[in-house]
Amino acid sequence: xxxxxxxxxxxxxxxxxxxxxxxxxxxxxxxxxxxxxxxxxxxxxxxxxxxxxxxxxxxxxxxxxxxxxxxxxxxxxxxxxxxxxxxxxxxxxxxxxxxxxxxxxxxxxxxxxxxxxxxxxxxxxxxxxxxxxxxxxxxxxxxxxxxxxxxxxxxxxxxxxxxxxxxxxxxxxxxxxxxxxxxxxxxxxxxxxxxxxxxxxxxxxxxxxxxxxxxxxxxxxxxxxxxxxxxxxxxxxxxxxxxxxxxxxxxxxxxxxxxxxxxxxxxxxxxxxxxxxxxxxxxxxxxxxxxxxxxxxxxxxxxxxxxxxxxxxxxxxxxxxxxxxxxxxxxxxxxxxxxxxxxxxxxxxxxxxxxxxxxxxxxxxxxxxxxxxxxxxxxxxxxxxxxxxxxxxxxxxxxxxxxxxxxxxxxxxxxxxxxxxxxxxxxxxxxxxxxxxxxxxxxxxxxxxxxxxxxxxxxxxxxxxxxxxxxxxxxxxxxxxxxxxxxxxxxxxxxxxxxxxxxxxxxxxxxxxxxxxxxxxxxxxxxxxxxxxxxxxxxxxxxxxxxxxxxxxxxxxxxxxxxxxxxxxxxxxxxxxxxxxxxxxxxxxxxxxxxxxxxxxxxxxxxxxxxxxxxxxxxxxxxxxxxxxxxxxxxxxxxxxxxxxxxxxxxxxxxxxxxxxxxxxxxxxxxxxxxxxxxxxxxxxxxxxxxxxxxxxxxxxxxxxxxxxxxxxxxxxxxxxxxxxxxxxxxxxxxxxxxxxxxxxxxxxxxxxxxxxxxxxxxxxxxxxxxxxxxxxxxxxxxxxxxxxxxxxxxxxxxxxxxxxxxxxxxxxxxxxxxxxxxxxxxxxxxxxxxxxxxxxxxxxxxxxxxxxxxxxxxxxxxxxxxxxxxxxxxxxxxxxxxxxxxxxxxxxxxxxxxxxxxxxxxxxxxxxxxxxxxxxxx
Numbered sequence: 043x044x045x046x047x048x049x050x051x052x053x054x055x056x057x058x059x060x061x062x063x064x065x066x067x068x069x070x071x072x073x074x075x076x077x078x079x080x081x082x083x084x085x086x087x088x089x090x091x092x093x094x095x096x097x098x099x100x101x102x103x104x105x106x107x108x109x110x111x112x113x114x115x116x117x118x119x120x121x122x123x124x125x126x127x128x129x130x131x132x133x134x135x136x137x138x139x140x141x142x143x144x145x146x147x148x149x150x151x152x153x154x155x156x157x158x159x160x161x162x163x164x165x166x167x168x169x170x171x172x173x174x175x176x177x178x179x180x181x182x183x184x185x186x187x188x189x190x191x192x193x194x195x196x197x198x199x200x201x202x203x204x205x206x207x208x209x210x211x212x213x214x215x216x217x218x219x220x221x222x223x224x225x226x227x228x229x230x231x232x233x234x235x236x237x238x239x240x241x242x243x244x245x246x247x248x249x250x251x252x253x254x255x256x257x258x259x260x261x262x263x264x265x266x267x268x269x270x271x272x273x274x275x276x277x278x279x280x281x282x283x284x285x286x287x288x289x290x291x292x293x294x295x296x297x298x299x300x301x302x303x304x305x306x307x308x309x310x311x312x313x314x315x316x317x318x319x320x321x322x323x324x325x326x327x328x329x330x331x332x333x334x335x336x337x338x339x340x341x342x343x344x345x346x347x348x349x350x351x352x353x354x355x356x357x358x359x360x361x362x363x364x365x366x367x368x369x370x371x372x373x374x375x376x377x378x379x380x381x382x383x384x385x386x387x388x389x390x391x392x393x394x395x396x397x398x399x400x401x402x403x404x405x406x407x408x409x410x411x412x413x414x415x416x417x418x419x420x421x422x423x424x425x426x427x428x429x430x431x432x433x434x435x436x437x438x439x440x441x442x443x444x445x446x447x448x449x450x451x452x453x454x455x456x457x458x459x460x461x462x463x464x465x466x467x468x469x470x471x472x473x474x475x476x477x478x479x480x481x482x483x484x485x486x487x488x489x490x491x492x493x494x495x496x497x498x499x500x501x502x503x504x505x506x507x508x509x510x511x512x513x514x515x516x517x518x519x520x521x522x523x524x525x526x527x528x529x530x531x532x533x534x535x536x537x538x539x540x541x542x543x544x545x546x547x548x549x550x551x552x553x554x555x556x557x558x559x560x561x562x563x564x565x566x567x568x569x570x571x572x573x574x575x576x577x578x579x580x581x582x583x584x585x586x587x588x589x590x591x592x593x594x595x596x597x598x599x600x601x602x603x604x605x606x607x608x609x610x611x612x613x614x615x616x617x618x619x620x621x622x623x624x625x626x627x628x629x630x631x632x633x634x635x636x637x638x639x640x641x642x643x644x645x646x647x648x649x650x651x652x653x654x655x656x657x658x659x660x661x662x663x664x665x666x667x668x669x670x671x672x673x674x675x676x677x678x679x680x681x682x683x684x685x686x687x688x689x690x691x692x693x694x695x696x697x698x699x700x701x702x703x704x705x706x707x708x709x710x711x712x713x714x715x716x717x718x719x720x721x722x723x724x725x726x727x728x729x730x731x732x733x734x735x736x737x738x739x740x741x742x743x744x745x746x747x748x749x750x751x752x753x754x755x756x757x758x759x760x761x762x763x764x765x766x767x768x769x770x771x772x773x774x775x776x777x778x779x780x781x782x783x784x785x786x787x788x789x790x791x792x793x794x795x796x797x798x799x800x801x802x803x804x805x806x807x808x809x810x811x812x813x814x815x816x817x818x819x820x821x822x823x824x825x826x827x828x829x830x831x832x833x834x835x836x837x838x839x840x841x842x843x844x845x846x847x848x849x850x851x852x853x854x855x856x857x858x859x860x861x862x863x864x865x866x867x868x869x870x871x872x873x874x875x876x877x878x879x880x881x882x883x884x885x886x887x888x889x890x891x892x893x894x895x896x897x898x899x900x901x902x903x904x905x906x907x908x909x910x911x912x913x914x915x916x917x918x919x920x921x922x923x924x925x926x927x928x929x930x931x932x933x934x935x936x937x938x939x940x941x942x943x944x945x946x947x948x949x950x951x952x953x954x955x956x957x958x959x960x961x962x963x964x965x
Contacts (some may be wrong), residue, residue, distance in 0.1 A: 079110045083117040105134040109141075116144075121152050139168035143175060150182070158182060173199035173206035180212055187376040189220055207238035215246050221378025223250040241271040248280045252287070253379060255451065256485065260284035275304040275311070282314050286321055288454075294318045309339030316348045320355060328352050343369060343383035350390065359394055366390045402428050414445055422449050440466045444475040455479040470506060470513045473499045477520050481527075488688040490528060497524045515545055522555060526562075527691040535559040550579040554592045562693070564700045564734065566599035586616045594627045595697045603635045622648060622655065629661045630697075638668040656685040657696040660706055667709035672716030679710040704734035711743060720747060738766040742773050749780050756780045771802030778807065782814055790814040805834070812844045816851070824848040837868045839875065846878050855886055873905035880912065889916055900932075907936045907943055911950040918957050930954035 078090035091111035095104060112127030128145040135141065146161030162179035169175055176199030183192035193216055199209045214229030230238075230247045244267025251260035264281035271277065282297035298315035305311050316331035329352050335345035346369050353362035369387035402424040405413070413425035426446035433439035440462040447458035459476035466472060480496035503517035522537035538556045542549060553576035560569035573593040580588070590613040597606035610631065614624050629644040645662035648655060663678030683706060686693050693703075711726030724747050730740035741763040748756035760780050763773045774797035782790035794811035797804065804810075812827030828845035831838055842865040849858035862879035869875060880895035893916050899909040914929035933950040937943075 076107075079107055083114045085118075087111075087114045088118075101134055105131055108134065112144075116148060121148050124148050125152065137168065139165045139172070139175065142168070143178065146178060155182060155186070170198075171202040173203035173209050175199070176202075177206070177209045177212055180209075180216075184212065184216055184219065189216060192216055205236050207233045207236035210236060211238045211240070211243055211246075214250075215242070218246050218250050219377050221253075221382070223254045226250040227254075239270075241267055241274045241277070243267075244271070245274070245276045245280065248277065248284070249379075252280060252284055253382075255287075256453075257284045257287040258453070259485070259487070261288065273304070275301045275308070278304070279308075279311060279314050282318060286314075286318050289321075291318060291322050295322065307338060309335045309337075309342045309345055311335075312338065313342060313345040313348050316345075316352065320348065320352050323355075325352060325356055329356075341374065343372075343375070343380045347383055347386065350387070363391060363394045366394070407432075411445070414449055436466045437469060440469050440472045444472065447475065447479055453483045453485065456483055468506075470503050470517075473503050474513065474516055474520065477503070477517075477524075481520075481524065484691075486689060488690075490690065493524050493527050493691075497521060497528065500524060510544060515541065518544075526555070526559065526694050529562070529690050529693065531559045531562040531694075535563065550576055550584075553579070554588075557592050557596060558694055561595055561599065561697070561699050566596050566699070566701070570596035570600055570602075582616075589613055589617055589620050589623060591623055591627060591697065594631070595699070598627075598631050598634050599699060599701060601634070603631050606631045606634075622651070622653065626655060626657045626661065629658065629665075633661055633664055638665045641665045642669065654685075655696075656682050656692055657698065659685075660696075660698065660702070663713075664705060664709045667713040667716075670716060672713040675713035676710055676717070679706050679713070682706060683710075701734050701737070704730045704737055704740065707733060708740050708743065711740075715747075720750070723747065736766060738763040738770060738773060741766070742776055745780060746776060749776075749783060752783075754784065757784060769800060771797050771800040772804075774800060775802040775804040775807050775810075778810055778814075782810060787814040787817040791818060791820075806831075809838070809841050809844065812841070812848070816844055816848050819851070821848040821851040825852070839865065839869050839872050842869075843874055843878060846882070850882065850885075855882060858882055859886060873899055873902035876902065877905055877908060880909070884912070884916065889920055892916060907933055907938070907946050910936070911946055911953070914950065914953060918953065923957060923961055926957055927954060930957070 075090045075093045078087055079094050081087070082090065088111055091107045091114065094107040095111075097103075099107065108127050108131040112124050112131060115121070115124035115127060125145060125148045128141060128148060132138075132141050132145065142161040142165040146158040146165065149155075149161060150158040159179065159182050162175060162182065165172075165175040166179060176195045180192040180195030180199070183189075183195060192212075196209050196213050196216065199206060200213070203209070210229050210233035214226045214233060217223070217226035217229055227247055227250050230243045230250075234243060244263055248260045248263040248267065251257070251263055261281055261284040264277045264284060267274065267277040268281070278297045279301045282294045282301065285291075285294035285297065295315070295318045298311065298318050301308065301311040302315055312331040312335035316328045316335060319325075319328035319331060329349070332345060332349040332352055335342060336349060339345060346365050350362040350365040350369075353359075353365065366387040369384055370391055372384060375381045375384050400421060402410070402421055405425065405428070407429070410425040410429050413419045413421050414429055416422060419425070423446075426442070426449045429442040430439060430446055433442045443458045443462035443465065447455040447462070450458065456476070456479050459472070459479040462469075462472040463476055477496040477499035480492040480499065484490075484492045500517045500521035503513055504521060507514035507517055518537045518541045522534045522541070525531070525534035525537065535556060538552050538559060542552045542556070545552070553572045557569045557573035557576060560566070560572060570593075573596050577585075577590070577593050590609050594606050594609050594613070597603075597609060607628065610624055610628050614621070617624075625644055625648045629641045629648070632638075632641040632644065641661055642665040645658045645665065648658040649662065659678050660682035663675050663682060666672075666675035666678060682698075683703075686696075686698060686703075692698070698706075707726045707730035711723040711730065714720075714723040714726060724744060727740045727744040727747070730737070731744070734740075741759045745756045745759035745763065748754075748759060757780060760773065760777045763770070764777060767773060774793050778790045778793035778797055781787075781793060791811055791814040794807055794814060797807055798811070808827050809831045812824045812831065815821075815824040815827060825845055825848045828841045828848060831841040832845070835841065842861060846858050846861045846865070849855075849861065859879075859882045862875065862882050865872075865875045866879055876895050876899040880892045880899060883889075883895060884892035893913060896909045896913045896916070899905040900913070902909075910929045910933035914926045914933065917923075917926035917929060930950050930953060934947055934954070936947075938947055
């Protein structure tokens with residue numbers, strides 16, 4: 043079991059706690075022994091620790107030495123001595139969870155499962171928030187087949203540390219043990235994403251793929267594992283099984299031989315090689331290997347199963363039935379795959395007791411075809427094989443190979459179809475069938491190679507087929523579907539349009555496909571025309587089957603939300619069984635209408651049904667972002683985008699148009715702003731612009747970020763937003779703010795005026811215009827704007843300051859002074875108001891009043907420098923030279939925080955020097 047906390051790391055964190063200053067003066071002569079004890083993990087270190095323990099150390103000293111010696115024993119795999127020293131250390135320091143965790147792992151290595159379980163339980167009690175503790179105990183329970191107990195421990199650990207890689211791997215191992223192989227694959231992928239790198243992950247994932255009949259994926263996973271861990275023979279064994287399942291007998295045998303050589307006492311190795319040799323018809327060698335496997339591991343289900351298969355192949359039905367009966371009667375099957383083997387054995391007993399089989403070679407062609415086309419016929423594949431063997435001509439053989447391919451599971455059809463094309467290269471039906479086979483072999487794993495190959499075959503038929511032929515029509519259909527899945531919507535649209543010319547009677551579905559392509563090309567208005575035509579032509583009974591999504595989406599994308607909701611209601615009445623798709627579309631329409639809470643509730647209901655729905659997750663993510671739930675929004679949007687990035691075929695299937703994808707990126711950026719993740723938000727806004735460069739809001743939001751950062755790029759982005767939506771009040775208001783910040787006060791005034799005329803919902807906009815007008819010297823209009831702001835917010839300090847400055851600019855000192863007094867009464871703690879009041883009093887000739895206001899401002903840190911300097915000026919003006927010098931000195935002593943502070947200090951210094959020269963001049 044992997045140690046959750048390495049011994050050296052544990053040493054580093056624990057010893058300072060229990061033995062911080064343990065070298066007492068009385069032990070100073072043993073410094074060398076202590077150093078060796080702590081650092082050396084060999085026998086020399088053990089000897090040094092023993093020497094320290096023989097000395098007269100205190101409790102902490104002994105605990106430290108015992109722990110070092112225990113770790114040295116552990117490093118040397120002397121587990122008995124390590125356990126003893128850990129136990130002694132625990133007696134001296136019983137409150138440290140890591141001691142119990144380490145001793146538990148040592149006891150596990152000694153085969154003391156009960157003691158290890160007890161230690162891990164104590165570790166959990168002392169550190170319940172540490173996922174490693176839960177994982178350790180969960181692993182022990184897993185080994186004891188206590189799957190529910192293991193699941194509970196792992197869930198507890200992941201509750202406290204959701205990104206704990208080992209817990210995710212063990213959850214995958216648990217899923218594998220209980221037969222939940224897809225969940226096992228997902229959990230191991232999650233563990234790897236978080237950094238889990240052990241060979242166990244490759245083994246468990248490869249076996250999970252194998253039991254899911256995904257033999258190609260199992261082989262790939264095992265091969266990748268062997269590239270990193272070439273000596274792990276379990277990987278070679280499962281790869282042998284996977285290759286055997288794909289009829290790669292030679293490669294499988296090579297792997298099986300490798301395992302037998304690497305692990306001659308491993309029963310499963312011989313069972314696997316027996317299965318390979320059975321497939322290669324080497325019955326004697328297969329039987330010898332099976333017997334060896336049973337000898338080494340009598341309880342191995344696989345060994346008994348392959349032995350029974352060998353006996354069957356040799357004609358010994360009685361012997362095979364006896365072995366199957368033994369397996370079927372066993373009650374010790376714990377793992378899911380063992381239970382499956384037991385069930386297979388029971389099924390074989392039923393089959394062996396059944397009547398004699400039909401002889402395929404005696405059936406005529408008509409019955410062979412019927413059986414080959416019947417899904418559940420037990421002689422299906424044999425009938426197909428017989429048809430291929432007896433085909434009289436190359437074309438007939440190609441047809442029979444195509445027929446046989448349809449009898450095979452998805453993902454295993456291509457070999458027959460390749461053979462059909464090779465048998466008659468000019469036969470267009472074979473190429474078309476292979477194109478369809480490639481499509482059906484897609485594993486929904488993001489690997490789009492099957493679609494690429496399907497496109498090549500379909501394109502080949504299009505180029506070779508006669509005009510107006512059925513082959514041309516079918517090839518165009520296949521090529522269009524493949525192009526749609528690959529995201530080549532321009533090519534798909536061209537194929538649908540060409541088919542519409544060739545086959546106008548099929549307009550009902552061709553127009554539907556055209557609508558999808560146009561939507562994915564960002565042309566919703568044209569898509570709506572095509573969708574309406576498809577809806578007009580489609581019979582009511584077909585509408586009930588195919589639904590109305592192709593019409594609803596263009597309606598939403600073109601802003602016709604009410605019409606979309608009405609169509610969804612009609613769709614619901616026609617096809618209530620399609621409620622999932624209807625609810626997702628309804629939520630998307632509500633989102634487009636701005637009813638974010640309703641969209642959130644509806645998508646929550648959809649996703650609570652347990653089905654993965656990328657479209658619903660995407661809608662919920664946008665709704666969460668708009669409602670201020672940033673963290674939840676990012677999680678949902680990340681999930682949706684990850685689903686599309688892993689499998690690009692999902693984009694058109696889920697209706698994730700470029701505009702909607704742009705909205706996802708935009709709202710993820712807005713959600714990240716809620717969490718103050720500004721740099722990530724900027725990246726998201728750039729992505730939203732890339733996906734839909736004709737939308738204004740991403741430019742505006744990026745401009746807002748640039749304004750916050752003081753970047754001139756804000757002007758470029760807001761200009762783009764206004765070019766797209768020149769009359770949008772929000773962008774006009776933002777543009778006004780940006781221009782004011784960059785010093786273009788004339789533009790700021792103009793844009794603010796336009797925004798106010800457009801009823802922009804920005805309460806500070808009139809104040810912004812007042813500031814712009816003040817900077818332009820338009821004092822009268824600035825006063826009016828400030829008054830308008832104060833009418834709705836009487837205590838707005840910014841507005842009061844603007845009006846004070848504007849009235850001062852008008853020369854209306856009396857009213858400016860009245861404003862300053864009123865502002866002081868309402869917000870006397872604002873240093874800017876005190877300074878403005880003091881300056882006004884000084885200009886009005888009220889030196890005592892000005893001095894009083896400045897002295898009050900001196901107590902404000904942000905005003906102390908200018909207030910001291912101005913007090914010096916005022917006292918100098920009334921010939922109080924000593925007081926003036928004192929205030930100048932105070933000003934010069936204060937630190938400068940801004941560039942203008944240095945200017946003030948320079949002015950104060952010059953004034954002080956001038957006053958000193960004046961005082962020193964002869965009278």
